[in-house]
Amino acid sequence: MNAGERLQAPLAKLPLWKRGLEADNCANFPVLEEVLLQDGSESDKALSISLQVEICRHLETLQNSFKGRFCSDDLKVETWICNPFLADIDCISDEDLAKDDLIDLRTKEMIRNEFNSMSLEEFWCSLK
Known part of the structure; x- marks a missing residue:
């Protein structure tokens, strides 16, 4: 497996993870999900809106950073x-x-x- 192939999966997963967080689904972030479950009851396990926005913004930044550094044409x-x-x-x-x-x-x-x-x-x- 080459570098380009190794980057394709994370690049494809970042938007999926973002959509999951926006839908209050932290399954792709097991440690975060565990912390949320420890900190409160089942009804309190949702992320605060500000934290959710911040994590989603970070995922977008990661995606843009990867795309900027690793142009698929260069890898081909x-x-x-x-x-x-x-x-x-x-x-x-x-x-x-x-x-x-x-x-x-x-x-x-x-x-x-x-x-x-x-x-x-x-x-x-x-x-x-």
Whole structure:
């Protein structure tokens, strides 16, 4: 699983969590739900409006921050990291120095064999 794939789930969940909080459903925040249950009776377990608004605002900020830092187009361009032997080399800018290194890497059969026999993390660490 690459970085882009790992970011997709949290990005998709943030709006869901926000909608849940707006509907007084804290199921996605078990510690918060536990605190609310400890602090009062069943009828008192709802969040205060101001706290609910603050948490929702924070979730929006997180979502915008993730989107600003990790543009999905940038993540798609760097798919060569996941498989340097199958990725479309034309997607990499000619100005990117990594392109030269990638071309060199792709011509070495022994490195390809290592790639096929290791985890992605082990492969890239072995090249260091």
